[in-house]
Amino acid sequence: MTDPVHPTSTGPGAQDVLAQRVRDLVPAGREVREVRMFGGLSFMVDxxxxxxxxxDGSLLVRTDAGRHEELLGRGAQPATMGPDRPMGRGWLTxxxxxxxxxxxxxxxxxxxxxxxxxxxSP
Structure with a gap:
C-alpha cells in the first residue's frame, strides 16, 4: 500500500491543505501551536x-545546520526571505x-x- 498523494499541492488553498496534513502528521503527545510568520503558517512544536x-504549498523546515548538505540532496532548497536574502544554514524550503x-x-x-x-545556525 502506498501513501496517499495529495494532488492539490499548489494553487489556491494549497497552504490550507498542507497545514491540515501537517496537523495530522505531527506525532501524538507533542505540544503544537500555530503562528503566522515567514509568510506562512508556522508550527511550533514544544x-x-x-x-x-x-x-504556494511549499514547506519551510528548520533543520540542524550540520545536515544542510544532506537534506539539499533530498530535493530541498536553501530558504530565502526574498530575492538575495538567504535565511542561512538550518533553514530549507x-x-x-x-x-x-x-x-x-x-x-x-x-x-x-x-x-x-x-x-x-552560524
Missing part, C-alpha cells in the same frame, strides 16, 4: 518552530511536489522537530 506551510506524499511530508516534519536539539 515551543520551537519546526515547519511552516507556505502559501521543500517544494510542494516533494511533500505530496505523506511519507515524505512526515520525514520533513520530523526533521523540523529534531532540529530543536540542534545548535543555532
Amino acid at each position: 515551543e520551537r518552530m519546526a515547519v511552516a506551510a507556505g502559501r 521543500v517544494p510542494a511536489p516533494l511533500v505530496d506524499d505523506d511519507r515524505e511530508l512526515g520525514f520533513w516534519i520530523q526533521v523540523g522537530i529534531d532540529s530543536r536539539d540542534a545548535p543555532a
Whole structure:
C-alpha cells in the first residue's frame, strides 16, 4: 500500500491543505501551536518552530545546520526571505511536489522537530 498523494499541492488553498496534513502528521503527545510568520503558517512544536506551510504549498523546515548538505540532496532548497536574502544554514524550503506524499511530508516534519536539539545556525 502506498501513501496517499495529495494532488492539490499548489494553487489556491494549497497552504490550507498542507497545514491540515501537517496537523495530522505531527506525532501524538507533542505540544503544537500555530503562528503566522515567514509568510506562512508556522508550527511550533514544544515551543520551537519546526515547519511552516507556505502559501504556494511549499514547506519551510528548520533543520540542524550540520545536515544542510544532506537534506539539499533530498530535493530541498536553501530558504530565502526574498530575492538575495538567504535565511542561512538550518533553514530549507521543500517544494510542494516533494511533500505530496505523506511519507515524505512526515520525514520533513520530523526533521523540523529534531532540529530543536540542534545548535543555532552560524
